[in-house]
Amino acid sequence: MKLKTLAAASTAWLAALALLTASGFTLSATYMTREVTCLFNIVREVRSITQLEVHLLAHERESARVALTHLPEHVGARDAARRELSRWLEDPREPPVTAESAGVFEEAEREIEHYLATHPRAQEDREAEADAGASHEEVDRTFAALERLLATRLAEARIARQRVDEVHRLSEIVSLGAAGLLLAGVLLALWQLRRCVYRPLLSIRAAIDRYGAGSHDARAPQGGLDELREIAVAFNEMAAALAEQRKRQLGILASVAHDLRNPLAALKLTVDGLRPDRPLPHEERLRSMLARIGKEAARCDRMLTDLMDIARLEGGELELRRETRDARELARDVVELYRPTATAHELGLSLPEEPVPLRCDPIRIEQVLNNLVANAIKYSPAGGAVQVTVARAGAEVSIAVSDRGVGIAADDQRRLFERYFRAPSSSGVAPGVGLGLWAALRIAEAHGGRIEVTSAEGRGSTFTLRLPSTSGGAAA
Template identity: 35%
Template sequence: MPKVRHLSIAAKLLIWASALIIIFFTTTAFLFWQVRQDAEVSSQIVTENHDLDSAIQRMLERLYSVQDNIRRYRLLGGDEAAVGFIVEDLTRFGEILDETLKKHPNHTEEWEELTKEYEITLDPGETTDDNLTPNVTVREWTDILEQSLFDNVADMETRLNMLHDAGQRAADIGLYGLLACLALGVGGGLILAWFLNRSLTEVRRGIRDLGTGATPRDVRILSGDELGELALAFNAMAARLRREEQMRSDFIAMLSHEIRTPMTSVREAVDLVESGAFGEVNEKQRKFLRIAEKESARLSDLLTKLLSVSRMESETLDLHKQETDGEWLVSSTLERLTLAAEANGITLISKATPMTFTADPEHIRQVLMNLVGNGIKFTPQGGTVTITGTTSPDKVTFCVQDTGPGISEEEQDRVFQKYYREPEVRDSVDGTGLGLAISKRIILAHEGHIWLTSNPGHGSTFCFSLPAKT
């Protein structure tokens, strides 16, 4: 058997799962990295920008206080309290400046003017405007700190914008990653399941057809994995079964043809002997001749059924459809089987309603005779076999109900197979297992349907339906 595997089911599942894991972990890794970056930026805003902003604000408050006390000193003509406040503010300013430069040494060069030696003049001016004019040194310091404050605010806004953009980017990447995982997880799973189920459906169809007893057909090979190999193996098995079935059909046809001629000669010889053509026949001899005649008829009937099956399997079943009276068909069938029913103590009951449909009457009569004959065969003495016929606008239905032992549920699907006989009756009831198989072939050839309902211990009912018009 040639190999067809290209990519196994396990490999397909591994690729699908690997792609899903890669997308998931790539998205997760990016989000984790982005969170770390955002945490660093947030830390910089808190430890640098916010701290620096707070320190500059405090230094500016001290310098503003120094300017106010200088003006106060000048306007009041020398206020010792104002001098004390000025010294206190400048001292505190210097302390804050030293602390800030230790935390933020990168501003050492920018604030170099604030750390140089300085001189502040407190002498009153000649005019009021001179007294209100800010001190030049303090004003320079204030300008430097205000510019630093502005730069720090701008830097903090830049970092906040970076945080916003990074958050938006992380949200987008997370959303796209989630959608990709969902699309690959759900969509990929559905697609993979569809491909697997499609191949399994083909194999199941072939197995189901094989289980019904029909001629096994090849299934389509829809994949190159293990299911494709299974389909290929099934096709090889089906081809072998078809060859064996053809060989068996050919053998049966040949055997039936070869046996029919000598069987005819045997029956004619028995008839001649029984008729006394070769001398008088006593009662004991006549008894054995009748047994031989009965067995010859039985063997001839078997050959006829074997030939019927062979013709049907070779699709040579010719139907001669015509308008058929269903009620007449039922009555003529029961008429032929009355003697057999009486011999077995069985009562035949007809409940057929008037109906007309298009079919081959001889073949449908054969189906009815097979079903009623089985009912007679399996119904114990004193039982009944009832045949009903009903009609509807599009179909007619016939049912044959017996009061026999019934058929177990596990055996019901097999009774229409060729040569099959229930294990319980194989040794007690004569038969070939061909009657129901032939009946099914005839009904299917009429585009009808045949089925069985049975409850063990309460008899069986065989029904078939046919199109009213074909």
Template identity: 40%
Template sequence: MRLRTFVVASTCALLLLGVGSAVGLAWATLRLQQQASRLADAIVRVRAADDLKFSLFLVQVLGEAQRAGVQDSVGPPVSVETQRARVHEQLRQVERLTRGAAPDEQVEVAAVRAGVERYLAAPPETERDRLRECVAAADALVRSSTEHAEGARADAQGVQRRARVIGGLFALSLVLGAALALLAARTGIFRPLGAIRHALAAFRSGQRELHVDQEGPLEVREIAAEFNQLVDTLNRADARQLQFLAGVAHDLRTPLNALKLSAQVLLRAPALPPPERVREALGRISAQIDRLERMVGDLLDRTRIEAGNLELRPEACDLRALLAEVVELHRPSSPQHELALEAPDARVPLRCDPTRISQVLTNLLSNAIKYSPGGGTIRVRLELEEAQVSVSVTDPGLGVPPHERERIFEPFKRSSSRSAEIPGVGLGLSVSRRIARAHGGELEVQDAGDAGAQGSTFRLRLPRAGADALPEPEKRSGREPGDSLPLG
């Protein structure tokens, strides 16, 4: 399960519980309000019925006193007609209060009205009987309203109990849901994240072989997988670094041993050897020094490239002349190889750094010779295309497997074809490709079999409009010509 899915599901569940609690409380509140309104209406009806009974008794007392000629000397005088009018008004009030009441209460109110009308229309000799009937009807209305009030109170108490139960259930569900969510988060999220944190601390302290179990949500598993991949990558980088240091030490030891041997031959001789042997020894020493210089130069160039400030000095030059010079320089380096140059007769103008382009061409020819231990013809071809020029170097040597054609351009990577028998540290092609790309070009490799031969073909492509592909330094960043230019 994804972490986002877990968070969304937990949030939705808690929201549903919260909404359910709110709906339950709202329902309980509404029901309580309804029952409270019913209870209040019933109480008002009971009070109105009691007031009506009192007014009826007062009408009876005033009527009998008037007929007996007794005058009330206490308080203001009250006429029978006024009290009758009050009875009618109170009766109408009782009817208004029972309009929304239960049907049985409305029946009781109708009985009260009928009883009041009979009482008010009765002759004096039957007034008391009609009054008793009217009071009995009013008492029935009071009992009915009281029963409804008791029912409303009981309903309100039931709603309160249900509200407490619902609230308790929702609260319990909320607590249990939160506890389950926290437990799931602790087990499925925090524990894997803690394992990754401990693994990072252990890795920082030097435990480079430590891996993390891929468990928990998908995002956490992806983090663990990335960490494990990072550990493997760093371990491979450490192994490559050690392998590189061992290779550098081995490649440096070979020319140093040759230098030491040549020097010891001269120093241990009882007398100074003939000039021819001295020149021969000095030639070997010079060749080994050149080899050391190239190796150190490749290392320095790679360092400058990684720092982004390899120095380029672009100027107008003739690519055909540069290529011919490099080819002629390598002709005497191996009697087993024949260098065949195919180039246009006319000059090939190009804006580039001639020193760096010569370095790339030298590296390509040197590799072609090194990786063709059986000798043969190395074909160097300069071709003009519509928007670019290309220099191809085809050797009859070991070739490059298809799966290694990009890998050999990485720093310290070499082809697996008998690379242990061939000197080098795997920096030349990496530096050469970066130089080519800095000029707006490209360096690539393909099978020489495409051209009907065994081995490999390295092709350097450079834009013919060199000024467009490689702007003036002043246009790029305000530097002066000859300043260091970044290589990407």
């Protein structure tokens, strides 16, 4: 799983939980608002009904006083009670009437309207006295209708209150459930982050610390997200490459130490013949011994110089001292250097008639040619021809070294110039540590050139050094 995928999944999961929680709260709030509104309307209607009952009784009382006293103040009180009855009769009509209370409400409304219709304001006192008994019956019927309406609305109020309580309990359950889900989602996201990010990071950090402390076999576990797995793989590959490089460097030191033992042993043996407690040998032998000492010292110096050159190449500090030289002379000097020692091989040299000018560091180019010619001789153990050919094609100078030796397998040719690589098909033919061709290619590239190879296993190889004939390539 990739970090982007984990982040997207966690975000989507938490967003879904938040949306679900918000939806639950919204539905609960909407339902609660509706039920509370319904309850408010019922309470308002109950208040209106009680006011109707109060003013009905007040109207009846003032009507009786008017019939007894005929006083103006009682007439005014009676008319005021009648107006209040008409006003409070309109109030219950404003809230929505439920189906359960519609019939009871219509009955109460008819009784009140009938009561008001049978009690006109201009009613004479005598008529009021005659109709007193009938008035009491109408009041009782109207009051009973209002009581039934009140009882119905109170019952509806209790039911609405129960619904509000249920919604409240449901809201609490939804709130607790949503909080639990959100907490579970956050904990799950944190657990995923810990399992897929934090723990792999700690493992990689621990592996890096162990490697830095000197435990070169420390490796990071390849787990967690794809990005962290790639980091762990890269670290493990780097650690393995460094371990292999260290092993090869130790091999180089061991090989150099072994190679130095031979000239040092020859020097020691020669110097033993010149000890102070012995007479000096004859001049002819002395000159031979001094020549041998010089040769072995030069050999040691060349080995150490090559080792220092490799260190400079690895550090990118190789210096080029350029001058214009004839490529034919460089090739001729190298061939003449190996001709006395390669008696089992036929060293050939093919040169053009005209000079081939080359802007280069002659010592470094001779180092490259020495490596190519030495390899051609080493990897032709049965002898045979080794041909060095100098040619010029346009702005390029080519120096080709061909042999008829063991050759190189096609699969190995792509890795020939890798550091420390030695082709399995030729590693048993001659000793080496696999740095010669790598160094040769670095020197050629520093001159702005390259080295090409064509080979067939069992049929020999041709290595071609190609360099610009005019000034080219930046000094390293």
